Amino acid sequence: MHRQQVPRSVYVHIPFCKHKCYYCDFNTYAVQGQPVSDYLHALELELHQTVEQLPPGQIDTIFVGGGTPTILDNEQMRYLITMLEQAFPDRSPSLEFTMEANPGTTAPDKLQVMRAGGVNRISFGVQSFQNELLEAIGRIHRVDEVYESIEWAREAGFDNLSIDLMFGLPRQTLDNVEQSVNKALALKLPHYSLYSLKVEEQTLFHTWYEQNRLPLPAEEEELAMYRLIMHKLEAAGYHQYEISNFASPGKESRHNIGYWCNHSYYGLGAGAHGYTRGRRHVNVKGVQEYIAAATAGLPIAEQWEVSREEAMEDYMMVGLRMNEGIHQAAFREQFGVHVDTVFASQLAACIENGLLERTITGFRLTERGRELGNEVFAAFVGVHV
Amino acid sequence: MDRTERQKKIRNFSIIAHIDHGKSTLADRILEYTGALTKREMQEQVLDQMDLERERGITIKLQAVRLTYKADNGEEYLLNLIDTPGHVDFTYEVSRSLAACEGAVLVIDAAQGIEAQTMANVYLALDNNLEILPLVNKIDLPSAEPERVKQEVEEVIGLDTSDAVLASAKNGIGIKEILEQVVHKVPAPTGDPEQPLKALIFDSHYDAYKGVIVYVRVIDGTIRAGSKIKMMATSKTFEVIEVGVFAPRMTMVDELTVGDVGFVVAGIKNVKDTRVGDTITETKKPALEALPGYRKINPMVFCGLYPIDTSDYNDLREALEKLELNDASLRYEPETSSALGFGFRCGFLGLLHMEIIQERIEREFNIPLITTAPSVVYQVTKTDGERISIDNPSHMPEVGKIDYIEEPYVKASIMVPNDFVGTIMELCQSKRGDFINMEYLDANRVTLTYDMPLSEIVYDFFDQLKSGTKGYASFDYEFSGYKTSKLVKMDILLNAEQVDALSFIVHRDKAYQRGKVMCEKLKELIPRQMFEVPIQAAIGQKIIARESVKAMRKNVLAKCYGGDISRKRKLLEKQKEGKKRMKQVGNVGVPQEAFMAVLRIDD
Numbered sequence: 001m002h003r004q005q006v007p008r009s010v011y012v013h014i015p016f017c018k019h020k021c022y023y024c025d026f027n028t029y030a031v032q033g034q035p036v037s038d039y040l041h042a043l044e045l046e047l048h049q050t051v052e053q054l055p056p057g058q059i060d061t062i063f064v065g066g067g068t069p070t071i072l073d074n075e076q077m078r079y080l081i082t083m084l085e086q087a088f089p090d091r092s093p094s095l096e097f098t099m100e101a102n103p104g105t106t107a108p109d110k111l112q113v114m115r116a117g118g119v120n121r122i123s124f125g126v127q128s129f130q131n132e133l134l135e136a137i138g139r140i141h142r143v144d145e146v147y148e149s150i151e152w153a154r155e156a157g158f159d160n161l162s163i164d165l166m167f168g169l170p171r172q173t174l175d176n177v178e179q180s181v182n183k184a185l186a187l188k189l190p191h192y193s194l195y196s197l198k199v200e201e202q203t204l205f206h207t208w209y210e211q212n213r214l215p216l217p218a219e220e221e222e223l224a225m226y227r228l229i230m231h232k233l234e235a236a237g238y239h240q241y242e243i244s245n246f247a248s249p250g251k252e253s254r255h256n257i258g259y260w261c262n263h264s265y266y267g268l269g270a271g272a273h274g275y276t277r278g279r280r281h282v283n284v285k286g287v288q289e290y291i292a293a294a295t296a297g298l299p300i301a302e303q304w305e306v307s308r309e310e311a312m313e314d315y316m317m318v319g320l321r322m323n324e325g326i327h328q329a330a331f332r333e334q335f336g337v338h339v340d341t342v343f344a345s346q347l348a349a350c351i352e353n354g355l356l357e358r359t360i361t362g363f364r365l366t367e368r369g370r371e372l373g374n375e376v377f378a379a380f381v382g383v384h385v
Numbered sequence: 386m387d388r389t390e391r392q393k394k395i396r397n398f399s400i401i402a403h404i405d406h407g408k409s410t411l412a413d414r415i416l417e418y419t420g421a422l423t424k425r426e427m428q429e430q431v432l433d434q435m436d437l438e439r440e441r442g443i444t445i446k447l448q449a450v451r452l453t454y455k456a457d458n459g460e461e462y463l464l465n466l467i468d469t470p471g472h473v474d475f476t477y478e479v480s481r482s483l484a485a486c487e488g489a490v491l492v493i494d495a496a497q498g499i500e501a502q503t504m505a506n507v508y509l510a511l512d513n514n515l516e517i518l519p520l521v522n523k524i525d526l527p528s529a530e531p532e533r534v535k536q537e538v539e540e541v542i543g544l545d546t547s548d549a550v551l552a553s554a555k556n557g558i559g560i561k562e563i564l565e566q567v568v569h570k571v572p573a574p575t576g577d578p579e580q581p582l583k584a585l586i587f588d589s590h591y592d593a594y595k596g597v598i599v600y601v602r603v604i605d606g607t608i609r610a611g612s613k614i615k616m617m618a619t620s621k622t623f624e625v626i627e628v629g630v631f632a633p634r635m636t637m638v639d640e641l642t643v644g645d646v647g648f649v650v651a652g653i654k655n656v657k658d659t660r661v662g663d664t665i666t667e668t669k670k671p672a673l674e675a676l677p678g679y680r681k682i683n684p685m686v687f688c689g690l691y692p693i694d695t696s697d698y699n700d701l702r703e704a705l706e707k708l709e710l711n712d713a714s715l716r717y718e719p720e721t722s723s724a725l726g727f728g729f730r731c732g733f734l735g736l737l738h739m740e741i742i743q744e745r746i747e748r749e750f751n752i753p754l755i756t757t758a759p760s761v762v763y764q765v766t767k768t769d770g771e772r773i774s775i776d777n778p779s780h781m782p783e784v785g786k787i788d789y790i791e792e793p794y795v796k797a798s799i800m801v802p803n804d805f806v807g808t809i810m811e812l813c814q815s816k817r818g819d820f821i822n823m824e825y826l827d828a829n830r831v832t833l834t835y836d837m838p839l840s841e842i843v844y845d846f847f848d849q850l851k852s853g854t855k856g857y858a859s860f861d862y863e864f865s866g867y868k869t870s871k872l873v874k875m876d877i878l879l880n881a882e883q884v885d886a887l888s889f890i891v892h893r894d895k896a897y898q899r900g901k902v903m904c905e906k907l908k909e910l911i912p913r914q915m916f917e918v919p920i921q922a923a924i925g926q927k928i929i930a931r932e933s934v935k936a937m938r939k940n941v942l943a944k945c946y947g948g949d950i951s952r953k954r955k956l957l958e959k960q961k962e963g964k965k966r967m968k969q970v971g972n973v974g975v976p977q978e979a980f981m982a983v984l985r986i987d988d
Contacts, residue, residue, distance in 0.1 A: 011948055195943040223939040244943045259948050273948045280951060314950055317957065353915060372915055373941030378957040378964075 005264045007276050008060040009255055010088060012043070012080075013269030014069040015287060018105075022138035022208075023166075025200035027271030027285050028067040036072065039270070039287055040079055042294035046268055046283075047087040049298050054276055056266070059088045061096040061255035068125075070101040074113050081117030091118075096160075096254045098123055103141040103149040111156035121253075122153055123193070126163040129183040130176055133169055138204070150187055160251065162191035167229065168222040169197050170205075170215050177225045178232070185236045190251035194229050195244050196222060223371060243321050243373055260322050262315040262334065270299075279305050308335060309384035312342055316380035320356070321373065325364025339363070346379045388578050388642055395644035396571045397465045397602065398518075399483055401510060402492035403500035403859060407522040411492055411554035411563075412468055418560045419452040419464070421633050449482075449588070449600055449646050450633040456568045464567060465602075465646035467587065469506075474735030476863065477682050480509045481662045482587045484678055485602035485646060488516040488571030490563055491544075495521045495529035495551075498537050499826065501800045501859035507542050516571050519549040520563055525556060541826050574604075574644030581672040582606030582614070584641070584649075584665040589656050591710035595626075597653035598635075601665060602646050604676060608665070609640040614651060617675040618663040623651035656713050684716045684732025685793065685864065686739055686843060687776040689757035689886060690746070691728030693968060693977070697752045698727050704750040705729060708742060715742060720777065724884040724970045725755055725980075730777055733759075736843060755968055757886045758983040761840045764791040764867055779885035781874040784925050791867040792890075793839040796821070798861050800832050805854040809833055812853055816841035817870075817892060836865060840890065845984055875900055875929075877907070878921040882971050889983045897929055903983055904932040910979040912963075913937040918973050 016031040016039075017024075062084060072080060098121040099114060106122075114122075126146050128134050134142060146163075153161055165184055167177050184192060197216070199209045208214040217225070230240060238246040242260065245253065258265060267274025270290035272283045281303035284293045293299035306314070312335055319326035331339040339362070340347065347363060350356035355369035355376050369376050402408040452464040467486055469479045483489060489510045493503060510517055519538055521531045535546040550566065552559025576583075588600040601608075608614065612625040629637040630647040641647045653659055662679035666672040692701045705717045716732030733739040739759060746752055763775045766788045775781050797818065801809050806823070810833065813820070818835035825831055837846075842862065850858050873896050877887035887907075891899045900922030907920050911934050922930040942953060967974040 196939075196941075198943060219938050226939060243941055259950070265948055267948060273950070275948060275950075282949075282951075314954065317954065318950060355915075371939050371941060372937065374957060374960060375915060375937075375940060377942070377953075378961040381954055381957045382961055 006057045007054070007264040007266050008058065008092075009258045009263065009265035010056075010059060010062045010084070011255075011265055011267045011269075011272055011274070012062070012064045012069075012084065013267075013272040013283075014064060014066040014072065014080075015039075015270045016071050017066065017068045018071060018102075018140045020138070022204040023197055023199070024138075025203050026067070029287055031068075031071050034287055035291065036076060038291050040072075040076055040083075042291040042299070043080070043269055044083045046294045046299055047083055049294075050266060050268065051087050053298075054266075056088050056090065058090045058092050059095065060092045061258060062088070062098070063255040064099045064119075066100055068102045068105055069099050070105040070110060070114075074110050077110060077113045078117065081114070081119070085118070096121055098253065098255055100125065101149070103145040106149050106152060108152050108156060111152055111158070115156050115158065120158070121160040121162070122158050123162040123164065123191075123253075124149060124153075126184070127166045128169065128172075128176070129180040133172060133176065136171065137166070137169055150189075159190070161189045162193060162253070163187070163189060164193045164195060166195050166197055167225040168217055172217060172225075174221060174224055174228060178228060181229060181232050185232065190248045191253065192233060192238060192246045193244050194233075194246070196226065226371065239323075241323050243370060257322070260318045261330065262311060262318065275306075278311070279303055307385065311335070312337075313380050313383060313385060316343060316346075317377045320363070320365055320369075320376055320380075323364065323370075325359055325362050327362040329361065331362070343380060343383065346383060350376050350379055391463070392576075392578075392642075392644050393573045394460065395463045395465070395574055396488065396567050397467065397486045397574060397644065397646055398488040398490060398567050398571050399467045399469055399486045399510075399515075400490045400492060401469060401479075401483070401503075401506035402522075403494070403497075403502040403506075406492050406494040406497070406500070406503070407554045408492050409468075411490070411520070411522065411552070411560075412466060414554050414557055414560045415466060415564065416450065416452065416633065418557070418564065419454045421450060421452045449485075449631050451630045451646065454564050454568065457565060460568075462568050464564070467602075467646065474733075474738045476505070476509070477680060477734075478588070478661055479506065480513065480678065481585070483509055483513045483515060484662075484676070485585050485587045486513070486515055486571075487574060488518060488567060490518045490520050490567070491538075492520050492522050492554075493534055493538060495524045495531045495534055496526050498530075498534045498830075499541055499800070501798055501832075501861040504542070504798065504800070504832075505861040505863075507544075517544055518563065518566050518570060519544055519546050520559065521549055521551050522554055524551045524558070525553045537827060576603070576605045576643040578605070578607050578642045580605035581670045582608055582612070582665065582667040583672045583676055584608055585676050586616075586659055586661055586663045586665060588661060589659045589713070591656055595650045597650075597656050597659055597710075599649045599651070599653065599659045599665070600646075601641065601649055603641050603643055605643060605672070606667065606670075607640050607642040608649060608667075613668040614649070614665050615668050615671060616658060616660070616663050617666055617672070618660055618679055618681070619658050621653075621658045622668055623653055625649055625651045656710055660713060682714055682734065684714065684734060684762075685839060686733045686735055686759045686761060687730060688733075688739060688759040689720060689722060689725065689728050689755075689777065690717075690731050690743065691722065691725040691755045691757075691886075691968075693753040693755055693966065695726050700750065701729065701746065701752050701754075704746050704752060705731070707750075708745060712742075714738070722757075722779070722886045724886045725757075725968060728755075732776065736847075753966070753977075755886075755977055755980055757980050758889055759843050760890065761793050761838075761843060763872070763890060765789075766791075778874055778888040778890045781888075781890065784873070789869050790872045792870045792872060794836050794865045794868050795839050795842065795862040796865040797835045797837045797842065798832055799835070799850065799858055800826070800830060800860075801854055801858040803829050803831060805857060806831055806833065808853045809850070809858065812846075812849055813837060816844075816846055837862075838868075838870065838892075839864070843984075873924050875903070876923045877903065878919070878923060878928075879907075879911075879973050879975070880916075880918050880971055881921075883923075884970055884975075886970075886980055887983070896924060899983075900924075901930040904930045906982040907979055908932040908934055910982055911973065911975055912967075914973055916972075 015028045017028045019030045097119045099119045100123050199205050233246040240246050241252050264275045271285040274281050281300045284290045284299045284301045290299050357366050400408045449467045455461050467482045469482045524531050538546050550559045550562045583604040584601040615622045627650045628641045664675035709715050714734050717729045720730040766772050767786050768788045813835045818837035822834040871893040904920045917936040918934040920932045921928050967976045
């Protein structure tokens with residue numbers, strides 16, 4: 001049942017960047033003047049308390065995200081990695097240990113520290129192969145640094161690399177996207193994430209959007225970009241395993257798949273989300289506040305019990321993001337009931353609309369459903385809760 | 386005191402006024418002054434009991450109250466103050482409550498002067514032979530011009546204003562003076578207690594324990610508990626359980642006799658058995674003829690009420706049943722729409738009445754509603770000679786079977802400052818009005834009279850009138866009769882399916898324009914769906930306008946970051962919430978407002 005899983009995944013949040021990109025609303029702060037070391041100490045305190053309260057078993061995946069984790073200096077990086085080693089000593093032989101990185105923040109010696117500490121997967125926030133676009137969205141790096149970083153990473157022994165690209169950016173054209181994708185594919189990486197821009201509140205982009213100063217591509221054009229991306233990635237031998245994710249066989253991000261399968265995970269660091277023992281929690285967001293809170297106890301801002309009904313809905317909402325969809329057997333294993341019984345009318349309606357289809361083992365999005373995913377996800381939300 | 390002596394001391398009167406001229410405030414002060422309620426008991430404007438009335442500042446259900454007043458001559462008088470509703474939808478009710486009086490206090494705002502409803506009310510009072518006592522209110526306003534207003538009343542209405550009371554109800558000025566006038570100028574009731582009973586019904590309300598409480602004014606005879614009574618129009622008979630007066634709370638008395646205003650409880654289950662204007666008599670000694678003026682009132686405006694959530698259908702029916710208990714003029718019957726499912730066709734006295742009922746259903750009964758655009762009642766003569774009444778546009782027979790169609794017209798009186806005459810004439814013409822008359826009230830103000838189709842008034846006439854005259858125009862109308870018009874039914878098709886609830890009747894000359902604008906309006910109101918939705922306006926088989934709502938092409942959250950699932954969830958819940966407020970018509974989600982879109986077409 002969904003409450004009894006012992007987390008096999010760990011998420012750690014490093015809320016620092018060189019500066020914030022114009023579209024970003026993640027919990028992250030410009031690093032200058034930030035008490036990074038204090039933050040890491042607080043993180044260590046949280047780690048100790050967490051594993052004391054819920055002793056971990058064997059860990060399958062670790063994901064250090066941000067922010068820009070690689071903004072840490074070598075000493076800090078070592079410190080972070082060591083504390084994770086101590087807190088989660090039992091690791092699966094096939095451990096997937098991902099760290100997010102930004103081109104230009106991964107000098108060879110830092111990569112060595114990471115490598116030595118067990119990091120075996122790096123996800124680079126590349127976003128685009130056009131300098132004008134990078135500048136226009138507020139990235140700190142330029143295209144040259146992308147190549148350099150990938151090369152260094154390979155030299156340091158990392159072969160499980162991924163890059164993020166964005167589409168639907170202001171003034172981005174279909175041609176731009178094609179060029180970026182071509183250049184990305186030329187790197188022959190095992191994994192690519194391609195995200196469409198969403199204008200989030202409390203970002204610079206949102207302000208511009210409200211002022212009518214954000215020339216976003218039309219929906220039709222954005223759709224064409226998405227289709228082009230799917231087409232090119234498939235043609236290059238990558239399979240799409242989620243709305244925005246493509247991989248060579250066996251190189252899918254197991255950590256993310258864990259989220260989509262409604263598995264539990266430790267969530268550590270400022271503003272991090274965790275899901276353990278059937279409860280979700282969100283940590284205190286601000287850096288200083290987090291440091292203060294972690295010194296006094298667990299730095300939790302909010303936590304709540306996930307009812308069985310809510311968990312079932314979450315399962316559908318995130319599970320259907322995956323191309324293979326949801327499996328009836330896995331659903332039954334988690335909840336002890338048949339998915340067809342719980343969501344009979346919602347499934348039928350989405351199938352009728354041509355957004356969902358049956359597979360031998362369950363249900364998945366159709367091609368159209370992938371483009372209109374929210375219509376499907378929304379159908380399963382708030383049904384029983 | 387014997388009956389005759391007592392009768393001489395009774396004064397029955399009403400207060401009449403244009404909306405906002407201060408009628409309710411005056412009533413409050415009178416209650417306070419006569420000690421019917423102490424200040425402490427006083428709730429602002431006690432006579433307006435419903436929340437909605439207080440919010441909108443209008444009186445919907447009228448009320449009656451008995452007061453005792455010791456006049457300057459040392460005598461004690463029994464005053465019955467009958468409040469009247471202040472809106473054109475309720476003209477008939479006003480006329481019946483005036484029929485229960487011998488006098489009326491005419492309240493006129495010292496700044497605004499005579500308005501359309503002032504005139505309408507004066508005419509009603511004159512029709513009922515009432516003694517009219519002018520009272521110029523709000524004299525303490527900086528903009529007050531009591532002398533000008535008095536002169537206007539003399540010139541326009543022809544009332545002697547030399548004794549007109551100058552008052553400020555708000556500040557309690559002139560209250561005693563008007564009460565003295567009521568005592569000395571309003572005649573005592575005439576009538577004979579020994580004659581067969583004749584009591585005028587001027588209102589009723591439903592009480593969960595006692596059944597219908599009938600508000601009456603006794604003209605002749607006497608009524609008491611145990612009397613066997615008969616409603617002369619409906620021929621229903623009942624035995625009286627109790628009689629009483631409003632003092633101002635309901636208080637039982639032994640009998641009601643000539644001149645008395647009070648209530649009768651007789652185990653009456655249905656408010657429709659006690660029609661306003663009907664005469665109550667006694668079965669054992671019946672009156673030969675009923676009091677004049679009774680009319681069976683027919684709803685003028687109809688619309689469909691449908692629950693957004695089909696499972697609310699039974700609750701909606703119960704809500705209508707409950708409202709009907711208190712509202713004899715509300716009409717409803719089940720109807721089915723292929724677009725909206727099961728609902729009710731409801732008839733109302735007018736637009737305000739309609740809005741009030743809708744609001745009460747949504748507020749008091751908590752049932753979200755879809756309201757179709759209001760329609761008037763058309764008289765259709767078919768080619769085979771059959772005549773039918775159509776209160777729902779979608780029931781209009783096909784063109785080939787119609788010989789001619791008649792629509793209701795009203796005589797509209799619009800009172801307006803000089804400067805706006807051109808604007809108003811233009812507006813009335815655009816609303817197919819026929820000019821009848823233009824009369825100068827004084828150098829600055831004009832009354833325009835038009836004969837206009839009621840349907841045009843239903844379609845946002847009032848809003849345009851107000852906005853076109855910066856709020857200065859006042860307006861009143863009465864039904865004038867049916868006239869033949871060149872009308873056609875406009876159908877709306879969404880996704881190639883006709884949506885019955887969106888059909889409307891329109892004059893042929895305006896059909897093209899209205900169809901076009903309607904399509905554009907719907908295009909704005911209907912959110913994008915997963916497929917393109919063509920919108921077409923058609924007369925018969927002929928498509929006269931089209932638009933389309935482009936399909937939603939891409940809508941998917943790209944990222945599910947760092948395990949923050951609750952945020953995704955909230956976003957999706959929000960998307961879904963928006964959808965819930967829409968009605969699924971076929972497979973198209975149509976928001977509530979779309980069904981009223983036709984009302985928002987500016988010509």
